[in-house]
Amino acid sequence: MHSTQKAHLFPLESVPHASPLTIRTPANTTATTPVQQETPLPASPWRWDVDQISRHTRTDYTLPCCLCGSHLMTSIEFAPNFPWVTSDLRPWKSKASLSMCSTCGLLQKCTDSRYGEDVADIYATYSLDSADGSHDHLVVRAGGFKARASALIERLSEYGVSLQASGSILDYGCGRGAFLRAVSESLPGWSMMGADLTEANRIDVEKIEGAEYTTLSQLPVERRYDVISLIHVVEHLQRPTEILNQLSLMLTEQGVLLIQVPDFSKNPFDLAVFDHVAHFSVQSLKNLANLAGLDSMVVAEGLIPREITMVAKPKLGRPLGMQATDGPEETLRTLEWLSNCQQQAVSLNSSGDPFGILGTQVGALWIDQASDAKATFFVDEAPRRNSEKFLGRPVLFPSDVLFQNRVLVPFLSEYAKPIAARLVEFGVYPVLIRSP
Numbered sequence: 001m002h003s004t005q006k007a008h009l010f011p012l013e014s015v016p017h018a019s020p021l022t023i024r025t026p027a028n029t030t031a032t033t034p035v036q037q038e039t040p041l042p043a044s045p046w047r048w049d050v051d052q053i054s055r056h057t058r059t060d061y062t063l064p065c066c067l068c069g070s071h072l073m074t075s076i077e078f079a080p081n082f083p084w085v086t087s088d089l090r091p092w093k094s095k096a097s098l099s100m101c102s103t104c105g106l107l108q109k110c111t112d113s114r115y116g117e118d119v120a121d122i123y124a125t126y127s128l129d130s131a132d133g134s135h136d137h138l139v140v141r142a143g144g145f146k147a148r149a150s151a152l153i154e155r156l157s158e159y160g161v162s163l164q165a166s167g168s169i170l171d172y173g174c175g176r177g178a179f180l181r182a183v184s185e186s187l188p189g190w191s192m193m194g195a196d197l198t199e200a201n202r203i204d205v206e207k208i209e210g211a212e213y214t215t216l217s218q219l220p221v222e223r224r225y226d227v228i229s230l231i232h233v234v235e236h237l238q239r240p241t242e243i244l245n246q247l248s249l250m251l252t253e254q255g256v257l258l259i260q261v262p263d264f265s266k267n268p269f270d271l272a273v274f275d276h277v278a279h280f281s282v283q284s285l286k287n288l289a290n291l292a293g294l295d296s297m298v299v300a301e302g303l304i305p306r307e308i309t310m311v312a313k314p315k316l317g318r319p320l321g322m323q324a325t326d327g328p329e330e331t332l333r334t335l336e337w338l339s340n341c342q343q344q345a346v347s348l349n350s351s352g353d354p355f356g357i358l359g360t361q362v363g364a365l366w367i368d369q370a371s372d373a374k375a376t377f378f379v380d381e382a383p384r385r386n387s388e389k390f391l392g393r394p395v396l397f398p399s400d401v402l403f404q405n406r407v408l409v410p411f412l413s414e415y416a417k418p419i420a421a422r423l424v425e426f427g428v429y430p431v432l433i434r435s436p
C-alpha cells in the first residue's frame, strides 16, 4: 500500500477552552423563539480542508466497499482522541475510521479484522436494557409522544403502503420486540416472527400476543412473509447486499421489505457509533436496494425524524446501474458540526454554572465523552425517562429544571429550534449548536 498522508479530523486535545459566553437573558420566559448566543464562538482553528480530503481517494485501498465491492475509497481518519460509543450506549475505547466509496457513495467504517473483533466484543456484551430495549424510543407525533414503531406503521399509509388486516411479518434483528409489540397493537390480525442473534430475547418476544421467536441461525427459510422488517439493523451489517438478497427470497408474491436506518446527515452522532458499519444516505440506500435485486418503492427521509425509511420489493428485469452520490462534503460538514457541539459543551462548562444536556441517547453520551464538560443533569421531554438516571446523573423534565438553567440542545438547528421553543416555555435557557 502506498503511504498516504491522512488528515486528522478530530484533534480534540488541541481545542482551546473558549472564554465564557456572553449570553442574552430572555426578557420574557414565555417567548416561543429560542435563545441564541449574543456572540458566536470563535471559528475553529483547525477547519478541515475538503479539497485535501478529496485527494485521499486511492485505488490500492486494501478493504473493498462493504456494499458494492469497489476499491475506489476515500478514507477519513480521526484523531486518536475522538470518542467512540456503542449503539447500546457505552463508551468504546478502540479506534475506528471511516471511508467513503466513490462508486456507490456509501460512507462506512473500515471493516478490518481488528474492527470485526471489536464489534464481536460489543455484541457479546450487548446490553438489552438500553438502546434496544423492549420499549421503543418515543418520537413527537401530533403534539404528543408516540413509540417510534407505532408512528412508523401509522405513517406508512401516507406513502401508499397499506397493510391489510391480516398478514405475516418477520422482524429480522428484532431485539426485545419493540417493533413487533407495536405491530401487535396496530395490526392484531398479523402473525409475527422475531429473529435475533441470541436466545436472550426469546422470553420478551414470546410474551407478545401472536409472536414466535427464533435465532438467526435457526431461521426457517422455507417460510414466506408479507413483510420482512429490518428496523435499525442494516447499518450493523457487514454484508448488507447478501442478507437483503436472501431475505427477499422469503417474501410472498406481494411481499415487501421494510428498512429503517439512521440518517447521519440529520443525526451527526450516528458517525460516532462504533458498531454502525454503514452510514446511509437516500442515494446509497437506493444503491443497496438495486444491488440486492430490489426495487425501492419508497425511500423517505424524516418519516421518523432523523431516520431514513425504505420499502422495497424484489425487482423484475435487469438491475439498473448505480447512481453517483455526493462526495464527502456532507460527511465533513457533519464532523464539523460535531466539533462545534464539543466546543459548545466546553464553553458551557467553563462558565462554572450548572448546566444540562437534552437527551439520554447517543448524543448525550458522546458529548459527555468528548469533553471534560460534565453536565449536572440531563433533560428528557418524554414522560417515561423522568426520575431515571443517565450516566449516574439525574434526568429531569423541562418543568423540573431550575429557572434559567442552561440546557445544551444537541440537534441540528432545524430540529433544535422547535425543541428550544418548548424549553423556553418552561423557563429553561436553551443553548443551540452553531451550524458549520
Ligand SMILES: [Zn+2]
Pocket (backbone or CB within 6 Å): 065, 066, 067, 068, 069, 070, 101, 102, 103, 104, 105, 106
Ligand atoms: Zn461501494
